[in-house]
Amino acid sequence: xxxxxxxxxxxxxxEQYAAWHDETLWIVREKRDKMARAVPEWEKLRERASKIKxxxxxxLDNYLIEFEKQALKNGAQVHWAADAAQFNQIVYNIxxxxxxxxxxxxxxxxxxxxxxxxxxxTKGIEVTDTDLGERIIQFRNxxxxxxxxxxxxxxxxxxxxxxxxKLQTEEGNFDPAYLTTAAxxxxxxxxxxxxxxxxxxxxxxxxxxxVVVCTNEGNADMGAHAAPVQIHCMGIEKIIPGIVDLGxxxxxxxxxxxxxxxxxYTSHYTGPKPGGHMHIVIVDNGRSEHLAKxxxxxxxxxxxxxxxxxTCPVYRRSGGHSYGSVIPGPIGSILAPHSxxxxxxxxxxxxxxxxxxxxxxxxxxxxxxxxxxWRQDLSExxxxxxxxRYAMKIAGKILSKSKMYDCLGKTARYVIKNLPHKxxxxxxxxxxxxxxxxxxxxxxxxxxxxxxYQEKGG
Amino acid sequence: MNQTYNLQIGLFIPCYIDQFYPQVGIATLELLHKxxxxxxxxxxxxxxxxxxxxxxSEKEAVPTYKNFIRNFCQFxxxxxxxxxxxxxxxxxxxxLEQTDEVKKxxxxxFELCExxxxxxxxxxxxxxxxxxxxxxxSCHGLRGLKLGTSSELVAERSSKVHRLLEKAKGIEIINLxxxxxxxGFGGTFSVFxxxxxxxxxxxxxxxxxxxxxxxxxxxxxxxxxxxEGIIRRQKYNLKVxxxxxxxxxxxx
Numbered sequence: 001x002x003x004x005x006x007x008x009x010x011x012x013x014x015e016q017y018a019a020w021h022d023e024t025l026w027i028v029r030e031k032r033d034k035m036a037r038a039v040p041e042w043e044k045l046r047e048r049a050s051k052i053k054x055x056x057x058x059x060l061d062n063y064l065i066e067f068e069k070q071a072l073k074n075g076a077q078v079h080w081a082a083d084a085a086q087f088n089q090i091v092y093n094i095x096x097x098x099x100x101x102x103x104x105x106x107x108x109x110x111x112x113x114x115x116x117x118x119x120x121x122t123k124g125i126e127v128t129d130t131d132l133g134e135r136i137i138q139f140r141n142x143x144x145x146x147x148x149x150x151x152x153x154x155x156x157x158x159x160x161x162x163x164x165x166k167l168q169t170e171e172g173n174f175d176p177a178y179l180t181t182a183a184x185x186x187x188x189x190x191x192x193x194x195x196x197x198x199x200x201x202x203x204x205x206x207x208x209x210x211v212v213v214c215t216n217e218g219n220a221d222m223g224a225h226a227a228p229v230q231i232h233c234m235g236i237e238k239i240i241p242g243i244v245d246l247g248x249x250x251x252x253x254x255x256x257x258x259x260x261x262x263x264x265y266t267s268h269y270t271g272p273k274p275g276g277h278m279h280i281v282i283v284d285n286g287r288s289e290h291l292a293k294x295x296x297x298x299x300x301x302x303x304x305x306x307x308x309x310x311t312c313p314v315y316r317r318s319g320g321h322s323y324g325s326v327i328p329g330p331i332g333s334i335l336a337p338h339s340x341x342x343x344x345x346x347x348x349x350x351x352x353x354x355x356x357x358x359x360x361x362x363x364x365x366x367x368x369x370x371x372x373x374w375r376q377d378l379s380e381x382x383x384x385x386x387x388x389r390y391a392m393k394i395a396g397k398i399l400s401k402s403k404m405y406d407c408l409g410k411t412a413r414y415v416i417k418n419l420p421h422k423x424x425x426x427x428x429x430x431x432x433x434x435x436x437x438x439x440x441x442x443x444x445x446x447x448x449x450x451x452x453y454q455e456k457g458g
Numbered sequence: 459m460n461q462t463y464n465l466q467i468g469l470f471i472p473c474y475i476d477q478f479y480p481q482v483g484i485a486t487l488e489l490l491h492k493x494x495x496x497x498x499x500x501x502x503x504x505x506x507x508x509x510x511x512x513x514x515s516e517k518e519a520v521p522t523y524k525n526f527i528r529n530f531c532q533f534x535x536x537x538x539x540x541x542x543x544x545x546x547x548x549x550x551x552x553x554l555e556q557t558d559e560v561k562k563x564x565x566x567x568f569e570l571c572e573x574x575x576x577x578x579x580x581x582x583x584x585x586x587x588x589x590x591x592x593x594x595x596s597c598h599g600l601r602g603l604k605l606g607t608s609s610e611l612v613a614e615r616s617s618k619v620h621r622l623l624e625k626a627k628g629i630e631i632i633n634l635x636x637x638x639x640x641x642g643f644g645g646t647f648s649v650f651x652x653x654x655x656x657x658x659x660x661x662x663x664x665x666x667x668x669x670x671x672x673x674x675x676x677x678x679x680x681x682x683x684x685x686e687g688i689i690r691r692q693k694y695n696l697k698v699x700x701x702x703x704x705x706x707x708x709x710x
Contacts, residue, residue: 018657
């Protein structure tokens with residue numbers, strides 16, 4: 001069993017909790033279905049979004065240059081980071097140049113990917129995540145378990161206990177309205193104190209030099225409006241060509257993510273506020289290398305809606321933390337091997353290849369096909385366990401020769417039929433852990449066919 | 459046998475059906491005969507190669523792929539009671555050199571239900587089946603071969619399996635809470651992910667139990683093998699029957 005498979009097994013030990021996790025995310029999937037079905041042209045939208053991304057990725061260099069040109073014209077400062085280390089340093093330098101020590105940050109998977117919080121904290125900067133879910137997991141010192149709902153693995157009782165410790169709320173009071181009010185008051189103070197606000201970016205419009213940030217809590221705006229310095233962090237793949245394209249994605253994003261028509265806030269940042277400074281940091285961190293891999297290119301279309309997680313029967317039953325990658329779930333399983341092949345070589349196997357992820361994806365990423373392709377590539381690179389590869393080699397030999405196959409089939413049926421139950425259901429029989437083996441028939445179909453048609457001359 | 463079609467049909471019986479569920483192979487063969495087809499079962503067939511390929515060893519599967527092509531290239535159509543294997547042949551035999559034979563086999567290999575509906579253009583097989591049937595939409599058939607509209611897509615709902623079963627006399631098709639969630643078999647996934655796989659299966663079965671299914675059917679016996687294994691272990695009051703077994707209970 002792989003690392004992820006073991007962790008998933010751990011996750012499932014608490015059956016009630018696992019059922020709750022599965023059901024909670026399934027409800028989000030159902031909300032998404034309802035919203036998507038209310039848009040008759042849904043499939044056309046997906047196709048359009050996929051094509052826009054395909055086109056953009058094919059001319060990414062030009063669009064990035066156009067974006068930078070426009071952003072500069074708007075008065076923003078643009079920085080380029082080749083990797084996570086450069087990115088962290090650039091952000092730190094901006095903070096440092098402004099003699100700041102208190103930073104608020106709205107949700108950004110890119111900063112998670114680059115380990116920005118940790119980097120800034122070691123430099124003595126106080127970073128406060130202002131998305132409620134992010135703040136909760138920051139208090140708990142753990143990574144997000146979902147890219148849209150980072151604290152979805154926690155029940156309100158656990159949050160009540162956490163807030164009691166961190167924010168001195170009443171013990172045992174887990175009324176959501178009470179707890180969110182406490183969080184608001186706490187965060188309000190952080191917003192007022194912050195000297196720098198960091199946000200992620202959902203879309204960057206090349207034509208206008210605008211960055212677009214979608215939130216439900218308005219926390220990105222609160223930060224960017226109150227702090228004198230705002231920093232927007234984006235991967236190079238966030239670019240879309242024009243403002244008309246934005247509508248396509250905005251219609252897909254919230255419906256796919258949470259089953260909302262639109263996020264409460266869709267904020268366009270086109271230039272600095274009067275007297276303020278606006279920085280945009282554009283990060284590569286392995287993306288251009290990924291861009292060169294034709295078979296995997298589509299994964300760069302991802303708009304981080306998380307729909308593939310909500311629909312994935314394996315994710316729902318293993319939890320985001322079991323993946324051990326910044327982005328969990330199906331999309332995480334095809335992204336992670338690009339940057340961390342050795343530590344994530346088990347992830348492309350974390351799927352029954354049911355294909356639900358590809359059908360739910362608003363930008364039509366061929367997720368399950370990429371999982372399949374990764375399996376082949378990982379095996380070629382010898383990053384699949386030698387035992388498994390050897391077993392498949394043997395299976396390949398047997399199944400290519402009918403005589404050997406017939407003979408071994410007969411033996412296997414004999415063994416299952418005649419060995420005592422206890423010997424068959426031993427600890428090496430993983431199938432038998434939770435299932436009975438099929439009842440063994442007295443003859444195979446082939447034997448029946450020969451007996452029925454050949455011996456009778458039929 | 460009354461042959462009404464001038465077609466040579468190659469019958470592909472997947473390895474695990476051959477070894478463990480001969481009755482499904484027999485039902486398929488009998489049904490095709492009843493439909494008036496000239497059916498041949500090449501004796502040197504083995505497997506479609508999917509077990510190796512899904513585990514990442516598609517190169518080890520190439521000799522098995524070639525064996526499949528050798529056995530089936532002479533037929534007008536290849537018919538199989540497995541959506542998953544058919545999907546594998548169509549989708550993943552792309553790594554073979556695309557000779558005329560390979561192209562022909564990939565194009566003409568059909569899952570049983572889609573063969574009946576799309577090629578024979580039939581949907582009323584005059585079946586009597588007075589049971590409460592829960593349809594398990596096997597993923598590779600549903601999303602791979604598009605035997606129906608998956609619940610994720612926003613399109614007119616259709617399902618070839620439903621079309622064939624709806625006409626059966628006395629049948630009650632059970633509506634499920636989650637109409638097409640995966641059962642957790644997933645080939646070698648079922649042994650490399652035993653806990654998740656069994657949990658997925660139990661959740662599917664409980665959906666059927668909650669909604670009053672007596673018999674679960676599917677286009678893939680592999681899903682049913684996994685589900686039946688759990689049913690027997692948990693002593694659930696459910697039965698499984700491959701779609702071919704139901705369709706063969708007809709009076710054509």
